[in-house]
Amino acid sequence: xxxxTDTEPDPVRPRRGGGWIGWILLAAALIGITxxxxxxxxxxxxxxxxxxxVLGDVQVDGEAVPMIQIPMEETFPTEGSLDMLxxxxxxxxxxxxSWFDIATAYFDQSRAVLPVDTVxxxxxTVETSNEQSRIDMENSQKEAIAAAMTNLGYEVPSxxxxxxxxxxxxxxxxxxxxxxxxxxxxxVPADVTDLRALIAANGTxxxxxxxxxxxxxxxxxxxxxxxxxxxxxxxxxxxxxxxxYDFPFTVKIQLENVGGPSAGMMFALGIIDKLTEGPLNxxxxxxxxxxxxxxxxxxxxxxxxQKMWGAVREGHADWFLxxxxxxxxxxxxxxxxxxVFSVExxxxxLTALAAIRSDGDTSGLPTCTAG
Numbered sequence: 001x002x003x004x005t006d007t008e009p010d011p012v013r014p015r016r017g018g019g020w021i022g023w024i025l026l027a028a029a030l031i032g033i034t035x036x037x038x039x040x041x042x043x044x045x046x047x048x049x050x051x052x053x054v055l056g057d058v059q060v061d062g063e064a065v066p067m068i069q070i071p072m073e074e075t076f077p078t079e080g081s082l083d084m085l086x087x088x089x090x091x092x093x094x095x096x097x098s099w100f101d102i103a104t105a106y107f108d109q110s111r112a113v114l115p116v117d118t119v120x121x122x123x124x125t126v127e128t129s130n131e132q133s134r135i136d137m138e139n140s141q142k143e144a145i146a147a148a149m150t151n152l153g154y155e156v157p158s159x160x161x162x163x164x165x166x167x168x169x170x171x172x173x174x175x176x177x178x179x180x181x182x183x184x185x186x187x188v189p190a191d192v193t194d195l196r197a198l199i200a201a202n203g204t205x206x207x208x209x210x211x212x213x214x215x216x217x218x219x220x221x222x223x224x225x226x227x228x229x230x231x232x233x234x235x236x237x238x239x240x241x242x243x244x245y246d247f248p249f250t251v252k253i254q255l256e257n258v259g260g261p262s263a264g265m266m267f268a269l270g271i272i273d274k275l276t277e278g279p280l281n282x283x284x285x286x287x288x289x290x291x292x293x294x295x296x297x298x299x300x301x302x303x304x305x306q307k308m309w310g311a312v313r314e315g316h317a318d319w320f321l322x323x324x325x326x327x328x329x330x331x332x333x334x335x336x337x338x339x340v341f342s343v344e345x346x347x348x349x350l351t352a353l354a355a356i357r358s359d360g361d362t363s364g365l366p367t368c369t370a371g
Contacts, residue, residue: 193291
């Protein structure tokens with residue numbers, strides 16, 4: 001009789017259906033990831049937009065016309081290009097991009113991901129944002145013409161009028177449409193840019209004394225500014241203002257479906273180039289961006305990194321004129337092969353162009369190479 005038995009255990013048989021469960025779980029995970037990737041994200045994407053040569057032609061109602069026309073003055077041939085840059089915003093509060101779009105943009109150095117509220121502050125609709133952008137473009141064109149004419153020695157009288165007030169804003173039910181702004185705290189604003197600076201200088205702790213001309217009679221109001229919403233808050237009184245100038249001759253700028261104030265400097269340079277002998281840029285491809293005041297100060301703009309990439313990819317520019325106040329954003333983000341000059345006013349821009357056309361000797365000019 002055997003006290004011990006040496007028997008082999010029965011082999012474990014695989015459970016039927018175990019492989020299918022794994023595939024089902026994997027498929028469910030992939031579906032879940034896909035669903036999440038396609039959900040709307042509370043962000044928008046800022047990316048390079050079209051590039052326009054202010055010395056060239058644009059399409060208006062399907063017809064090619066010069067962007068800058070000066071019909072009653074002698075103009076001179078131009079060479080090369082003076083490119084103005086734009087940005088496109090992908091997404092808005094009513095149509096947000098997906099998380100997949102956001103993830104893709106995050107790894108593209110030419111695009112930026114921004115919280116939707118910084119581009120469309122709460123209470124701002126796409127329609128009101130577009131209308132403000134349209135008005136900003138109109139004002140920038142007028143200020144560019146004024147800056148160019150002033151630089152060329154012409155006298156350019158101006159007036160600033162209220163177009164409308166923001167509902168619920170400090171100026172609502174105080175200022176009226178067609179009121180002409182005479183002064184802010186005793187200072188006479190030269191243009192819209194100067195008006196914003198005077199209101200910002202007042203701050204939000206005390207009322208600003210606003211004098212307006214209403215139907216030929218001067219009236220004084222005290223209005224306390226509030227901080228605007230968005231990425232760069234500033235004191236405002238809640239008005240949309242239009243500028244009107246008494247120009248000595250007609251300059252017409254034509255550009256469809258582009259808004260904002262950031263092309264002002266390039267418009268001014270284009271006008272000066274057409275009204276003076278010899279190519280201002282020496283026949284080179286030069287791009288740039290910046291707001292302009294009627295007295296020639298160049299101000300900061302948004303999306304400068306995206307505009308630099310647009311200048312290189314679409315405009316094939318070698319030189320770029322950037323507002324000095326944007327240099328901190330420029331440093332470390334300059335596309336290869338692009339030289340970026342720092343400009344504070346129209347004279348700085350003209351100096352840079354003079355160096356470019358002098359065999360490219362730009363040594364000694366301020367560049368955006370340090371914060």
